[in-house]
Amino acid sequence: MKSSVALIGFMGTGKTAVGKALAQKLGKEFFELDALIEKKAGKSIPEIFRQDGEIKFRELEIEAAKSIAGRKNAVIACGGGIVLNTINIDRLRRECVIVCLTAATSVILKRTARDKAGRPLLAVGDRPAQIKALLKLRRPFYERAADVTVNTSRLKAEGVAGIIIDRLEKHESQRS
Numbered sequence: 001m002k003s004s005v006a007l008i009g010f011m012g013t014g015k016t017a018v019g020k021a022l023a024q025k026l027g028k029e030f031f032e033l034d035a036l037i038e039k040k041a042g043k044s045i046p047e048i049f050r051q052d053g054e055i056k057f058r059e060l061e062i063e064a065a066k067s068i069a070g071r072k073n074a075v076i077a078c079g080g081g082i083v084l085n086t087i088n089i090d091r092l093r094r095e096c097v098i099v100c101l102t103a104a105t106s107v108i109l110k111r112t113a114r115d116k117a118g119r120p121l122l123a124v125g126d127r128p129a130q131i132k133a134l135l136k137l138r139r140p141f142y143e144r145a146a147d148v149t150v151n152t153s154r155l156k157a158e159g160v161a162g163i164i165i166d167r168l169e170k171h172e173s174q175r176s
């Protein structure tokens with residue numbers, strides 16, 4: 001039985017808040033991939049994008065995912081672009097059930113409005129168009145990677161964590 005959970009999904013779907021709540025409910029350790037990347041690089045995500053570019057960021061993301069993927073009893077909140085390199089999901093899948101969080105585009109827009117500066121891919125003139133374009137491109141990747149999918153549009157982090165726990169039990173019983 002897999003002992004860890006990886007949370008994937010678009011920016012603003014609640015991966016960090018839900019991950020913390022889920023880790024607490026399950027008594028597992030919480031990790032945030034973006035924080036690991038920042039620690040390793042010694043700079044913030046916007047600085048990495050600005051100074052080194054997105055390709056370098058993706059390389060750092062692959063390294064960080066590799067370093068944490070085998071961890072047991074962990075809840076790992078991944079960055080929204082983790083699915084773009086299949087190797088990340090292949091590595092995470094060995095020890096993690098992959099849970100994808102989704103939310104309506106309007107909800108994503110509202111949630112990400114608070115932290116535009118922290119998300120370089122959304123620091124653009126037309127944020128709604130950018131979100132729609134990225135979602136269109138990424139949706140098949142999220143769908144392919146997910147073992148379990150939960151829509152977070154109408155729920156608080158605690159509520160989503162509770163639903164995930166139910167769904168993980170069902171997912172496990174289907175496998176055995």
Ligand code: S3P
Pocket residue numbers: 009010011012015034045078079080081082118119120121
């Ligand atoms: C990204 C999402 C961000 C962060 C980086 C790139 C993406 O994480 O990894 O800005 O490509 O979707 P969050 O999903 O936690 O905002």
